[in-house]
Amino acid sequence: MLRLESVGHVLGMSRIIDGIDLEIAPGESVCLVGPSGCxxxxxLRLAAGLMPPGEGRVLDDFHRSTMVFQEGRLLPWRRLLDNIALGLKALGVPRGERLSRARVLAEELGLGERLDHFPHELSGGMQQRVALARALAVDADLLLLDEPFSALDVGMRSEAQALLIDLLSRRGIAALLVTHDLTEALRLGHRVVVLSPSPARIVHEERISRPFAERDTAFLYEAAAALLRHPAVARSFLFHQDEEAVAS
Amino acid sequence: MKGSLPSRGVATLLGWGGSLTGILLFVALWEWGSLAYGSFLLPGPRDALAALAGLWQAGEAAGAIWATTWRAMLGFALAGLAGTALGLLAGMSRTLGRALEPVSTVLLGIPPIAWIVLAILWFGSGSMAAVYTVMATTLPVTFAGAQMGALTLDRRLQEMAEVFRLPPLMRFMDITLPHIVSYVFPALVTALGVAWKVAVMAELFATEDGIGAGLAMARVNLDTAAAMAWIVLVVALLLAAEHGLLRPLQRRMEPWRQAGRGGH
Known part of the structure; x- marks a missing residue:
């Protein structure tokens, strides 16, 4: 269980996060949606424990949590297998064993033919799969994902989302995924949490009961439209252009 | 870049052919210039090669190569070590960086010829003056490379390392070091080229052996062919050091820099 208790954060002169309460249960996938820059x-960095919150508390009793970043963040000087095995190396797993575990994961994620390639020789989608494999390799039970697919083009994004759903549900991993794309949140989450423009506050929460496999495009658009009918959600997504214009 | 072995071979040959064409064109121009201006002002390539062969048989060339090489290499090595160490410190500490940067700029601005004069005044004529001059002129180059490397360390990779709980030593070996090497190595290649040229120039004034001293002797004797022969020798040495030593070393240490897929 990961629990954020009235977490707030101020950076410099501006408040970024305001009184957030959030819980993630084992095996649960929660998507945080909000406009860019909110x-x-x-x-997510507070949830990962990368920095202490200015206000409130973050309680994390998951066995191991890891993060998938927006831009892969692979080591350019390490081959694919070594990149996947990085977390295992940090745990002190001997080289032979960590490479064979990395190889199994690479095969599972469809990277089997590129084992000795360097990151710059891989497509964006493949790099992101390597990042995912690296996070899975350490047997995490909580994945924190920061817009992991936003740099991919449409076809690859859909493929990567399907892969993520499959991996999460088969392994029973909990996930906290951040995105600015409502349909992505609706496709990937058991629960969708909508944030306001900066400072981030929770303005709406929706539980999606439909199984992942049955969430087709029609469902996603209908659900997104239904969500946007809530005034608070609409304010986050549709009517913030004026505010942005004033702010800038 | 993928392709079958024969097509890659042809591509390589064409590449070599291109370089060869350039070299032959250069030699042809040289020959033409020599015909136009007379072999006293501009001896042709054949005269230069003959002079080189003469120097070689007289045993002068080997001794000169050895003298110049160890001076250039010693100065280069000292500058490489000191410059890299100082550059890393300057990149890691803002205060030290701010303090050392203007010093480095000033050092970089001092012409090598001024260093030679100072070195001769301080150390007297001899190898010491040449080695010192090489060190003083190449130090700012390696310093700048190492400082840039330390300054541009990727915060995002550091954060990733934190998420995956990399221990400090592994963080250094797997993240910091490869990044810094990728900046220091090109600086070292540049510094090596400077080291050769400055070593030869310092020898011209400060020593009685070495390629520079040979050039000085050629000047006294108005022996343009010998001067050309020494120049050919310096260029050959520089190319050998760069392509025979530093580049292969870099390929070994940084395979991730090669753009396409190599063989295998």
């Missing part, structure tokens, strides 16, 4: 990434 403090989602900061919230």
């Amino acid at each position: 403090g989602k990434t900061t919230l």
Whole structure:
């Protein structure tokens, strides 16, 4: 269980996060949606324990949590297998064993033919799969994902989302995924949490009961439309252009 | 870049052919210039090669190569070590960086010829003056490379390392070091080229042996062919050091820099 208790954060002169309460149960996938620049990434970094919150508490009793970043963050000087095995190396797993475990994961994620390639020789989608494999390799039971697919083009994004759903449900891993794309949140989450523009506050929460496999495109658009009919959600997504214009 | 072995071979040959064409064109121009201006002002390539062969048989060339090489290498090594160490410190500590940067700029601005004069005044004529001059002129180059490397360390990779709980030593070996090497190595290649040229120039004034001293002797004797022969020798040495030593070393240490897939 990961629990954020009235977490707030102020950076410099501006408040970024304001009184967030959030719980993630084992095996549960929660998607945080909000407009760009609303403090989602900061919230994720607080949840990851990368920095202490200015206010409130973060309680994490998951066995191991890891993160998938927006831009892969692979080591350019390490081959694919070594990149996947990085977390295992940090745990002190001997080289032979960590490479064979990395190889199994690489095969599972469809990277089997590129084992000795360097990151710059891989497509964006493959790099992101390597990042995912690296996070899975350490047997995490909580994945924190920061807009992991936003740099991919449409076809690859859909493929990567399907892969993620499959991996999460088969392994029973909990996930906290940050995105600015409502349909992505609706496709990947058991629960969708909508944040306001900066400072981030929770303005709406929706439980999606439909199984992942049955969430087709029609469902996603209908659900997104239904969500946007809530005034608070609409304010986050549709009517913030004026505010942005004033702010800038 | 993928392709079958024969097509890659042809591509390599064409590449070599291109370089060879350039070299032959250069030699042809040289020959033409020599015909136009007379072999006293501009001896042709054949005269230069003959002079080189003469120097070689007289045993002068080997001794000169050895003298110049160890001076250039000693100065280069000292500058490489000191410059890299100082550059890393300057990159890691803002205060030290701010203090050392203007010093480095000033050092970089001092022409090598001024260093030679100072070195001769301080150390007297001899190897010491040449080695010192090489060190003083190449130090700012390696310093700048190492400082840039330390300054541009990727915060995002550091954060990733934190998420995956990399222990400090592994963080250094797997993240910091490869990044810094990727900046220091090109600086070292540049510094090596400077080291050769400055070593030869310092020898011209400060020593009685070495390639520079040979050039000085050629000047006294108005022996343009010998001067050309020494120049050919310096260029050959520089190319050998860069392509025979530093580049292969870099390929070994940084395979991730090669763009396409190599063989295998």
